[in-house]
Amino acid sequence: MTTKILVVDDEVSLERLIKQRFRKSIRAHELEFIFARNGKEALEKLAAEAPVEIVLTDINMPEMDGLTLLEKLSEIDGIIKTVVVSAYGDLPNIRTAMNRGAFDFLTKPIDFDDLEVTINRTLEYVQKLKANLKELHQAQSQLIQSEKMVSIGQLVAGVAHEINNPVGFIDGNLYHVETYIQELLKILELYQAELPNPSEMLRKYIEKIDLEFMREDLPQLVESMKEGTERIRNISTSLRTFSRSDIDKKVPFNIHDGIDSSLMILKHRLKANNHSPEIEVIKHYEKLPPVECYPGQLNQVFMNIIANAIDAMEEYNQGWSYEKIKANRNVITIKTEVGNEKWEIGNGDKDDKEELGSPSSQVIIHISDNGPGISESVKEHIFNPFFTTKPVGAGTGLGLSISRSIVVEKHGGKIDCICTPGRGSEFIIQIPIN
């Protein structure tokens, strides 16, 4: 990227000298020099040419001098480092300039070797500052995102808890309803046995309400109500499992419960709709020991990766007919195992094989899809914050970078992806058991 340097001096010849001295960097588009004759013009050019990163300014100039310009520069947003040029021995002005935030100073007549060194040094500083700022911004966004997840988690856990109470009444009462209904039906049967020939009015009424059907249907209705409450209870348990916010210390956790709760949260996206059939989820769960972890955070990782797989397959389906998609089913495969095997990374060369920790000390979770896969050039960036190939508004590009920091930094694990364009993607997560 070109770095813009604004040179502010009323001496016209300076422009030619600078352009000559830095012609190589200018031609290579590394540097671009902009010139102004005084502080006032400098401010106008700064606004028009933003972002300017370095200002090289004389002190004595008509209309607005360098010291006033320095003062105004501190009010402008962004990274601007100023180097002042003053007469040799003009210590009071140099002092004032440094006090007003100048980065460095040069004396007149300008020594061009010195100028080059100063500009390079300033440039280096600006670049470092920019990199730090970027890092800070990324860390901040990740923090905001994780905090948002924590508060959403708490909200969800709260709602799940609230749901449990009314479901409890229904469930508890259903038991009595079932007993009462059975008793009532029994009484009806006894009445019918004792009064086999009811009056005309009763007979008509029995016919009207279709008593026989009601008698058969009623127990089934109760059965399906029981199943409904059971499902609500499961959903609520999943929600609470998914949003567990154990943040103080790691706790033993059943990874399969975590994956299942994430799948439950994403269920609506796996179901069939007008455009595409259901996404099939195939599970190969090996028996796993409880894993010491932060459950809520690991669930977030599973959700991010499964959601990415769904996104990728949905995009892949674009332009395909329902029948064609059905013939090439969308499948997500989730495999878990206790790790003592070698994990192939990259192209699968022997040298690339990485030995995992000691046998049986890790759990390994493979989440794969048969979507479009990921090209090498995209793969390089997928774990970087804000990297996304999705349209504006559809993806923040934080999913995988947050997942990586949860797996690697919070759990001392590993996460990688094996993918071949056209043959789907596989994400592998490895978490130490304790």
Ligand SMILES: Nc1ncnc2c1ncn2[C@@H]1O[C@H](COP(=O)(O)OP(=O)(O)OP(=O)(O)O)[C@@H](O)[C@H]1O
């Ligand atoms: N299963 C996958 N198949 C194909 N590409 C994928 C898959 N998973 C991730 N990617 C690629 O990696 C990129 C980064 O993923 P990441 O989850 O970090 O961000 P995002 O999904 O774009 O946005 P966000 O998760 O914040 O909504 C995606 O934009 C996509 O290009």
Ligand SMILES: [Mg+2]
């Ligand atoms: Mg994502």
